[in-house]
Amino acid sequence: MNTAYDAVLHASRLQDDEATIEHAKLLWKDGQHRKAIQTLKDAAKIESNKAGTSLNNDSGLSVDQREPQNSTLAKAQLLLAKWTDTSGQTDRVNIIQRYQLAVKNFARWDKGHYYLGRYYNKILESEKDLPPSKQSVRTRSGETAKLVIDNYTRSLGFGSKYYYQTVPKLLTLWLDLGMEVHVAQQQRHSVDRDPQITTAKANNLDLIHKHLRKYVDRVPAFIFYTAFPQIISRISHPHLQVWDTLSSIILRVASFHPQQALWSLLATSKAISPEKSKRGMEILNKLKSNTKRSKTSDGTELKTLIAQGQKLTEALLNACEVAVDSRASHASLSRDLMFNHKLAPCSLVVPIEATMLASLPSIPDYAHVKIHKAFPRDAVTISSFQDDVLVLSSLQRPRKLTVRGSSGRLYGLLCKPKDDLRKDARLMEFNNMIGRGLKRNVESSKRQLYIRTYGVTPLNEECGTIEWIDNLKPLRDIIMNIYKSKNIRIDFGLLRQQLTEASAKPENVHIFTDDIISHFAPVLHEWFITSFPEAEAWFSARLRYTRSCAVTSIVGHVLGLGDRHGENILLEAGTGGVFHVDFNCLFDKGLTFEKPELVPFRLTHNMVDAFGSYGVEGPFRIAAEITLKILRQNEDALMTILETFLYDPTTDFIGAKKKKVRDVPDTPQEVLDNVRRKVRGLLRDESVPLSVEGYADALVRQAVDPVRLAAMYIGWCAFF
Numbered sequence: 001m002n003t004a005y006d007a008v009l010h011a012s013r014l015q016d017d018e019a020t021i022e023h024a025k026l027l028w029k030d031g032q033h034r035k036a037i038q039t040l041k042d043a044a045k046i047e048s049n050k051a052g053t054s055l056n057n058d059s060g061l062s063v064d065q066r067e068p069q070n071s072t073l074a075k076a077q078l079l080l081a082k083w084t085d086t087s088g089q090t091d092r093v094n095i096i097q098r099y100q101l102a103v104k105n106f107a108r109w110d111k112g113h114y115y116l117g118r119y120y121n122k123i124l125e126s127e128k129d130l131p132p133s134k135q136s137v138r139t140r141s142g143e144t145a146k147l148v149i150d151n152y153t154r155s156l157g158f159g160s161k162y163y164y165q166t167v168p169k170l171l172t173l174w175l176d177l178g179m180e181v182h183v184a185q186q187q188r189h190s191v192d193r194d195p196q197i198t199t200a201k202a203n204n205l206d207l208i209h210k211h212l213r214k215y216v217d218r219v220p221a222f223i224f225y226t227a228f229p230q231i232i233s234r235i236s237h238p239h240l241q242v243w244d245t246l247s248s249i250i251l252r253v254a255s256f257h258p259q260q261a262l263w264s265l266l267a268t269s270k271a272i273s274p275e276k277s278k279r280g281m282e283i284l285n286k287l288k289s290n291t292k293r294s295k296t297s298d299g300t301e302l303k304t305l306i307a308q309g310q311k312l313t314e315a316l317l318n319a320c321e322v323a324v325d326s327r328a329s330h331a332s333l334s335r336d337l338m339f340n341h342k343l344a345p346c347s348l349v350v351p352i353e354a355t356m357l358a359s360l361p362s363i364p365d366y367a368h369v370k371i372h373k374a375f376p377r378d379a380v381t382i383s384s385f386q387d388d389v390l391v392l393s394s395l396q397r398p399r400k401l402t403v404r405g406s407s408g409r410l411y412g413l414l415c416k417p418k419d420d421l422r423k424d425a426r427l428m429e430f431n432n433m434i435g436r437g438l439k440r441n442v443e444s445s446k447r448q449l450y451i452r453t454y455g456v457t458p459l460n461e462e463c464g465t466i467e468w469i470d471n472l473k474p475l476r477d478i479i480m481n482i483y484k485s486k487n488i489r490i491d492f493g494l495l496r497q498q499l500t501e502a503s504a505k506p507e508n509v510h511i512f513t514d515d516i517i518s519h520f521a522p523v524l525h526e527w528f529i530t531s532f533p534e535a536e537a538w539f540s541a542r543l544r545y546t547r548s549c550a551v552t553s554i555v556g557h558v559l560g561l562g563d564r565h566g567e568n569i570l571l572e573a574g575t576g577g578v579f580h581v582d583f584n585c586l587f588d589k590g591l592t593f594e595k596p597e598l599v600p601f602r603l604t605h606n607m608v609d610a611f612g613s614y615g616v617e618g619p620f621r622i623a624a625e626i627t628l629k630i631l632r633q634n635e636d637a638l639m640t641i642l643e644t645f646l647y648d649p650t651t652d653f654i655g656a657k658k659k660k661v662r663d664v665p666d667t668p669q670e671v672l673d674n675v676r677r678k679v680r681g682l683l684r685d686e687s688v689p690l691s692v693e694g695y696a697d698a699l700v701r702q703a704v705d706p707v708r709l710a711a712m713y714i715g716w717c718a719f720f
Helices: 002-013 019-029 033-051 071-087 092-105 110-128 143-156 163-186 195-216 228-233 240-256 258-268 274-288 302-321 366-371 422-440 442-446 475-485 492-504 506-516 524-531 535-558 605-609 619-633 635-646 668-680 692-703 706-710
Strands: 330-332 346-349 381-385 388-391 399-405 410-416 456-458 464-467 472-474 569-572 578-580
Touching (some): 019 033, 071 092, 092 110, 110 143, 110 163, 143 195, 163 195, 163 635, 228 240, 228 258, 240 258, 258 302, 258 456, 274 302, 422 442, 422 456, 422 464, 422 535, 422 619, 422 635, 475 569, 492 506, 492 706, 506 706, 524 535, 524 605, 535 578, 535 619, 535 668, 535 692, 619 668, 619 692
Antiparallel strands (some): 381 399, 399 410, 569 578
């Protein structure tokens, strides 16, 4: 802190314009909030006098870029607006004026527009849960939502820092308002209908459409590609004007990035819903007749690419679904799965994360956004398929296809039949958002915290492909092999009997701790010793394992991820990192099992043993707390991603569950509420949220509780 003060003092002597702002930031960090705000006000006043502008001028919402631009004054005003909002020292109108002044003084600054929109969104969220009679007219008429959308849209062209916060939110608000207007128009003769509010909503929706059309053509297409799954999930929107604008966004994205975007569009054209399928085909037909952009970056005609893609996805779906001999571990792609090798080469990219994820500008300013290329010109496309297919032994017999890319490398794709992968795809988006948060945070970046993600590409609502990751070892196999080498016999019949007795009543828990656990001494640490014989590599792998275990445990808990038995948790053979697979058991579905899963995540004695002498203290606890803190900081963005479940419902949300269990969400809205409670630190049956440290501690205690572990079903192997 003293070094920072010395640096600010030195900057002041050199008459640096931003020295006073930095001094105010240090005062704020030191807890001297009133003094910090006053210092900032003085700095804003000095800068305002220099610029010859008034601090009290309410500039409204218009952005006049011919006004004199002063970035230092704008920074001071934005900081002042944020601090007065946080400290609650002034009213709503005053805070809005401060945000507007920041925008006026530096119109080409994404941060100013973003924070003004964010404040309007805060107002909207605070009124959303109130009954309509208690809401302001601006909220009920959609005007507040329009103000959020206006400012978020303006921020898009001036920088890339806030894309993942703004694009999903503005889409959700716009499409929700469109749905409200559509419903109101369908209920014209309803007694509860307020004609004035309905008219105002429709007018605001029209203004939003004009605003969006203006910006859709101005900003680069990759900006909307970042939220393409969300856009596609709303393709069957019933409001015709909304659909008209939405389709123009989809067409623009697909025209500029056809090799990536077509995977989603081709899957939509095969949707079960006739309306969704029809609109998917409508977009594909418009793309075929597009004369402005008729070729891809590698020179392929768009019409040809669509035809190639349609034939290829059809063949991949057939390869997913065709029956395979129950005893076969390998199959021929052409002979057994009836795949035509002449469908390759194809100019669609190989559907893996590296080719499907848009890159953002490294310098997030206006000049770099304008010229940025989100995908390389020489994207890795499909050259050929190898004929040998690995058939896995699990129930649905998924098949591993091997694709040779235009780069010359081989890529594995796991084709999964009878499995709706849209949920997995949304989960990867959620995890990618967390991954970005981990990279941006100083404490997590210092510890190299990460969450491993991979490409998931639905081919329709029942089949899809998953990127194959090599060099993974199932946790169960590692532990069982070590026990086998030590001649420790595993009698599952006896274990079932002992677990039944141990879970019958709490006082029987000693059967689990004394009879079962004592028989299976912790051995996972031995795998690290044999896999990483050099001291430095061993220490690095163990630390990576501990920290990645903490990150995935917290994220898994927040999402209600269950069924974490030893085959669904894998270790990376080269690094020791933790890798999770099979996300069918989400949103606390594990609580509906015959033997409910009562632990928040897997933290058995073997897993803790591999953490080293610290156990759950030290690196594990610190990483868990940092992850939870980042989730809280990014709550809005993460919840917006999960909101797509409302409009792209997965199998779990259609039809009744086997049994109704208290606190297990049944509807998409309940899912969102449940996830939000966990992010905020609310335990079951509690109304007072815990701190980050308190909540992490409570979860760890639940995870290692022998009473809860003894009650787990035998296949979960709580004794490993």
